[in-house]
Amino acid sequence: MGRRHPLNEDDGSAALEFIVAGVLLLVPLVYLVLALGAIQEQTLGAEAAARHTARVIAQAPDADTASQRGDAVLVSVTREYGMDADAVQVGIACRPARAQCPDAGATVIVTVRTRVSLPFMPPLFGLDQIAAIPIEAESAQKVSRLWGSG
Numbered sequence: 001m002g003r004r005h006p007l008n009e010d011d012g013s014a015a016l017e018f019i020v021a022g023v024l025l026l027v028p029l030v031y032l033v034l035a036l037g038a039i040q041e042q043t044l045g046a047e048a049a050a051r052h053t054a055r056v057i058a059q060a061p062d063a064d065t066a067s068q069r070g071d072a073v074l075v076s077v078t079r080e081y082g083m084d085a086d087a088v089q090v091g092i093a094c095r096p097a098r099a100q101c102p103d104a105g106a107t108v109i110v111t112v113r114t115r116v117s118l119p120f121m122p123p124l125f126g127l128d129q130i131a132a133i134p135i136e137a138e139s140a141q142k143v144s145r146l147w148g149s150g
Helices: 014-059 063-080 124-130
Strands: 089-095 107-116 133-142
Touching: 014 063, 014 089, 014 107, 014 133
Parallel strands: none
Antiparallel strands: 089 107, 107 133
16 A cells, blocks of 8 residues: 555656746747737838838929938838848829829829848748738828929
8 A cells, every 4th residue: 555656646747847838838939029020120111111201202392302312211211120122112103193203282102012031031942032921001192282393
């Protein structure tokens, strides 16, 4: 009767189980936080680029100044948010569509597109491109009807 059954012994395994379970749960959670942080940063950058570019184009006195200021804002915002300048695509359109964009009284619509590569994705076999998440932001700004007349 003094013998103990080996299946009833729990000595010394709780610490090991806690470490293994903790690592198995913590690693995916840390990766999720890193991935969501990268996506959020790029999303905020694309939104800021679209909004500020539309604003400086609409407030510029003429088309040449609008182009120069828009380019300067894009460079500044992509640098500020750590965006890859080669991956950023910008589209500028006007509503209603006219021969010249921007034009007096039109609404300038700036669309910024980019892709976010997930953290720690190797460029092996194009995995970094396959696992990239597309980001798009759009902003509209009304141009003064007196634009370009000054």
